[in-house]
Amino acid sequence: MASTLFFTNCHLSPFSSTAAAALRRHPIRVAPTSLRFLALHSAPSQSSRVAAVAAMGTEASAKVIDGKLVAKQIRDEITAEVSRMKEAIGVVPGLAVILVGDRKDSATYVRNKQKACEAAGINSLEAFLPEDSTEEEVLNYISGYNEDPSVHGILVQLPLPSHMNEQNILNAITIEKDVDGFHPLNIGRLAMRDREPLFVPCTPKGCIELLRRYGVSIKGTRAVVIGRSNIVGMPAALLLQREDATVSVVHSKTLNPEEIIRQADIVISAAGQPHMVRGSWIKPGAVIIDVGINPVEDPNSTRGYRLIGDVCYEEAIKVASAVTPVPGGVGPMTIAMLLQNTLNSAKRIHKFE
Incomplete structure (x- = not known):
């Protein structure tokens, strides 16, 4: 066209x-x-x-x-559930975000996610890496967050620098913490009848x-x-x-x-x-x-x-x-769905209904 x-x-x-x-x-x-x-x-x-x-x-x-109105309602619902979970079992959902480079738009998205997490009572962890970081350094951060029981969702802010293999990095996130819904196993389950993905990508879900x-x-x-x-x-x-x-x-x-x-x-x-x-x-x-x-x-x-x-x-x-x-x-729905995925991940991991 x-x-x-x-x-x-x-x-x-x-x-x-x-x-x-x-x-x-x-x-x-x-x-x-x-x-x-x-x-x-x-x-x-x-x-x-x-x-x-x-x-x-x-x-x-x-x-x-x-x-905006719908997203606010959803975020209010999430805030109430986060509080209920903390009071019942002492667990607070945690979201880790990895940002590589200094793109202004990506930095803005990460700040907005951080603010949304704080407002909902979700713990927010950020790793800011320089543009010339190696792929191995990013993978090391992902590995650490995969093993961290206080982290229930991991998000790598896209796009990545051109010298990095996006597929390798996204695939390294354990499927149980893939709150962006981009892991091939989650997408594969979404595509198949009678299969349920653990997470659905945030924007289409919104x-x-x-x-x-x-x-x-x-x-x-x-x-x-x-x-x-x-x-x-x-x-x-x-x-x-x-x-x-x-x-x-x-x-x-x-x-x-x-x-x-x-x-x-x-x-x-x-x-x-x-x-x-x-x-x-x-x-x-x-x-x-x-x-x-x-x-x-x-x-x-x-x-x-x-x-x-x-x-x-x-x-x-x-x-x-x-x-x-x-x-x-x-736009506002994307972040609301990210918070919802993070909450659902924490509930699933800790078997909280």
């Missing part, structure tokens, strides 16, 4: 305060009467679903999937959790995942398939991607292409989960740039039944 297809004069609309207030007045598990058009069941015909969507109102509060908490029925729908990375696209497609959706994956070699996307009831976009998905590509009433976080120049911003998604939000909001904003959609 040529990049010239993806850039036009489309500006991201700000998330309205009215929408935020409305979402706070209602529980996260949206009742069918308030978001009936989000319940995409397999029984009605395609045309009847589209007609039902068209017949419903299109008020803004029903269209914004507020990841996408599915957003759909669940907003009452979106996945079973029987047509879903499209844009992007096939090991981190988001591929596991997102596997998760949707586990929820009994019929899944297509669109990638850089796909012919006529807009035609495939236009058939989808649910779209998860993780292409990393600013405003690639246009409103004309979206089926009326579809639910859009935008994973893209793309910096674009903005002289009006104090940072000199702003973040936009893969989906042209301003156009999508007029067609879709629900859409995640960028920022404030999937």
Whole structure:
């Protein structure tokens, strides 16, 4: 797909305060009467679903999937469970993060994870290694954390420096502490029927959790995942398939991607292409989960740039039944799912129910 297809004069609309207030007045598990058009069941015909969507109102509060709000609720739930576990058996979940090099974006992600751990009562350990560290030095840290009973989750911040073998390093993390869900055994179990991975990758897990908490029925729908990375696209497609959706994956070699996307009831976009998905590509009433976080120049911003998604939000909001904003959609869910995986790991290791 040529990049010239993806850039036009489309500006991201700000998330309205009215929408935020409305979402706070209602529980996260949206009742069918308030978001009936989000319940995409397999029984009605395609045309009847589209007609039902068209017949419903299109008020803004029903269209914004507020990841910040959902993530806060999940983190509150985790904080309560961490406290209960500490009081019951004296164990505090521990997460170890290894950062190699001085990339500013990676350092920011690690700081955010550290703050989130502290807020939830989870112990946070960080290993900061210089850019020219050897692969063996990283593996030594992983080995130490594998053996440390106070550590229940290990995360190596990606990307790694080019001289390191990412596969070797990720494979060295014991599967019982692979809270990122990237170990091949976890991915293999995710791909197989009747097998359960110990952990699911955090970003795609967060996408599915957003759909669940907003009452979106996945079973029987047509879903499209844009992007096939090991981190988001591929596991997102596997998760949707586990929820009994019929899944297509669109990638850089796909012919006529807009035609495939236009058939989808649910779209998860993780292409990393600013405003690639246009409103004309979206089926009326579809639910859009935008994973893209793309910096674009903005002289009006104090940072000199702003973040936009893969989906042209301003156009999508007029067609879709629900859409995640960028920022404030999937991003907050990723860290919430990391905390949840770490808590679940501690519970499993210590056999705490």
